[in-house]
Amino acid sequence: MDDQENVAWCPSAKPDRPEAVVLGIHADSDGLTYLDTPVPAAEAVALLPPDVIPTRVLRFAGHCYASCHQRIGDSCGLVTKTALHAPAVEDSSLPRCHLRPRCKWWQQTGADACRRCPLVVHDVRVDDELSMRIANPNVAADQV
Numbered sequence: 294m295d296d297q298e299n300v301a302w303c304p305s306a307k308p309d310r311p312e313a314v315v316l317g318i319h320a321d322s323d324g325l326t327y328l329d330t331p332v333p334a335a336e337a338v339a340l341l342p343p344d345v346i347p348t349r350v351l352r353f354a355g356h357c358y359a360s361c362h363q364r365i366g367d368s369c370g371l372v373t374k375t376a377l378h379a380p381a382v383e384d385s386s387l388p389r390c391h392l393r394p395r396c397k398w399w400q401q402t403g404a405d406a407c408r409r410c411p412l413v414v415h416d417v418r419v420d421d422e423l424s425m426r427i428a429n430p431n432v433a434a435d436q437v
C-alpha cells in the first residue's frame with residue numbers, strides 16, 4: 294500500500310502525487326543537484342513561472358506503487374534497464390541524496406542506480422533514442 298511508512302520511493306515520480314517531494318534541481322544538462330532535505334513538490338511547483346514545465350527543471354520523488362506501468366512484479370523495470378544500459382557519471386562517489394534509505398532504485402540495484410541517477414530525466418526527449426527505449430515499458434531489458 295502506498296501510504297505505509299515503509300513504502301519504497303521512486304526517484305523519478307510525477308509532482309502531482311500528494312506525497313511527492315523535490316529530489317533535486319536540473320542545474321544543467323549534465324546532472325542533478327540533490328537537495329539536502331526534501332521539499333514538498335506542491336510548494337516548489339507553486340514558485341515556478343506558469344510557462345515552466347516542473348519536470349524540466351526539477352526531479353521529484355514519490356511512492357513506488359503497484360500499478361505503475363514500469364513495474365515488473367515487485368521490481369522496477371525502469372531501473373533494471375537504466376542500470377544495464379544508461380551511461381554513468383564519471384565521478385565514482387555516490388550522490389549525497391536524502392532519498393537513499395527508502396529509494397526503490399537503491400534497494401534494487403544499489404550503486405549502479407546511483408551512478409546513473411543524476412543523468413536521468415523524467416521527460417525523455419524524443420530524439421534521445423536510447424533513453425526512449427529505456428523508458429518504454431514495452432521494451433524488455435535484453436532488447437534495449
Ligand code: SF4
Nearest residue numbers: 304390393396407410
Ligand atoms: S538512485 Fe541513488 S541517488 Fe538516485 S534517488 Fe535513489 S538513492 Fe538517491
